[in-house]
Amino acid sequence: MLQLILGGARSGKSRLAEKLASESRLNVIYIATSQPVDAELNQRVALHRQRRPEHWGLIEEPLELSRVLRENAAPDRCLLVDCLTLWLTNLLLLENPERLTLEREALLDCLALLPGEIIFVSNETGLGVVPLGELTRRYVDEAGLLHQALAERCQRVVLTVAGLPLTLKGSAL
Secondary structure (H helix, E strand, C coil), rough: EEEEEEECCCCHHHHHHHHHHHHHCCCEEEEEECCCCCCHHHHHHHHHHHHHCCCCCCEEECCCCHHHHHHHCCCEEEEEEEEHHHHHHHHCCCCCCCHHHHHHHHHHHHHHHCCEEEEEEEECCCCCCCCCHHHHHHHHHHHHHHHHHHHCCEEEEEEEEECEEEEEEECCC
16 A cells, blocks of 8 residues: 655654554554754654654665665565655755656656555645745645655545644545
8 A cells, every 4th residue: 555644844744654654563664765964854853763663674765765665665564755855855956957857757657566555754845835946946846746646646645734634535544
């Protein structure tokens, strides 16, 4: 089963994804896409680590998400990817602009072939004001396109607001 959990900053989306992963009763591997870029992000990563059970596996991969998914997906496993918008940011900041297209297409192409359960977490950024800068506008556009393509392929899509899940597609929580 493929699931997409969307929400704004501090909306409860990661906590919900972690709860769903625990309830799956499968072996869980947490796939972290963040890179240590500043003290504030490092603090957020530390909070996520404290919440996760120690027996969960961890893979840190900022760029090659489709490769990691293909290598680790299994019928008895739940992969929790947190988060897609950090992954997208990592790709947008590379000098090679084509890398984003290649990695996004590789991700979308591999999804139907993956066994087990996959839970994606991503920030919904398209609900606010259009950003002023070119890079931030591109980020919002790319995130929106990625979310649309993923939502089409996922069996369940949930929007989280104030810690409350609103099921947009699939069975209700």
